[in-house]
Amino acid sequence: MFRRALGKTLGFVGYTVQYGCIAHCAFEYIGEFVVCSGPSMEPTIVNYDIVFSERMSRHLCKIQKGDIVIAKSPYDPNMNICKRVIGLEGDKVCTSAPSDMFKVHTYVPKGHVWLEGDNLRNSTDSRSYGPVPYALIRGRVCLKLWPPHSFGTLSESPTRRIIKTQSDSDSD
Amino acid sequence: MAQQATAGRRYLRVFVSGFFVAVPITVTVLDRFAYVARVEGASMQPFLNPEGGSDCDVVLLNRWSVRNYQVQRGDIVSVMSPRNPQQKIIKRVIGLEGDFIRTLGYKNRFVRVPDGHFWIEGDHHGHSLDSNSFGPVSMGLLHGRASHIIWPPNRWQQIKPSLPPNRGPLDTEEDEG
DSSP states (O other): OHHHHHHHHHHHHHHHHHHHHHHHHHHHHTEEEEEOOSSTTTTTSOTTOEEEEESHHHHTTOOOTTOEEEEEETTEEEEEEEEEEEEOTTOEEEOSOTTOSSOOEEEOOTTEEEEEOSOGGGOOSHHHHOOEEGGGEEEEEEEEEESGGGOBSOOOOSSOOOOOSHHHHHHO | OHHHHHHHHHHHHHHHHHHHHHHHHHHHHHHHTEEEEEEOSSTTTTTSSSSOTTOOEEEEEEOSTTTTOOOOTTOEEEEEOSSOTTOEEEEEEEEOTTOEEEOSSSSSSEEEOOTTEEEEEOSSTTSOOSHHHHOSEEGGGEEEEEEEEEESGGGOEEOOOOOOTTOSOBOHHHHHO
């Protein structure tokens, strides 16, 4: 009797450990669901939207310009930020606000990315704390799940802050 | 013949179920609790890789103890390199957030480590790519804390936090002077 109870308990613990480990691997290497809060990515993502962020492209280094990513905040590792990648390493980015008279440009250093929110007026991003190390990126947001009327992939950047090529950036 | 086929199928089923148990558990243990890594390069001489050459030390990285990003000054930690996201570097923590650090060859002579960052240096000055070249490192890049040297066996030991002489945070009076 006692032995059977012990065996059942051990079996239950074993299954818990196994499924916990499978869940960890799925969240760590495939993707996770994230509830976004804060106004920095409006109008693309508004407060309390639920998005799916996939981890594969971060592990394979396939993050591109224009992708929305979830990253750890450089000043508080327990906080996550959701921003759009404006420049990869070696790219030229504009650090000044669009209304400024003089445009200030800088180059993104090696191994870093330049992140900006879509809501330029209300976003703390690389314009205030500089380029962010690539290794802080946790995943790429690929699907919006909630609210249901806006289900689907995410739209392009509305801010036109992404400088496409060298020739484009010289002409403006 | 038929018996052989059932035996083969049973073997396959046991193999698949074992595979689905072993691989996730191994990955989770390596990600959450402990990780074994080989130390390459001369940046931590003489503490790690004292002879140099081709034989590398193997260290145990404790990942459970850094889950809340808590480290002490003098700990040896492995950090994702800010320059190359594929690479991990192993260095010693010199200063935590808010500390004043006298730098060795950085662009500013004194640096206050910003919030959520730390200052890391290799023990072998001049042969190490560390905070003196890329500045304070964000806490989120922390990967693990080296807790034991596993290989070679004659140097098997627990790693205790220890700051090199003359390094470490400055007192505020000293900084003003």
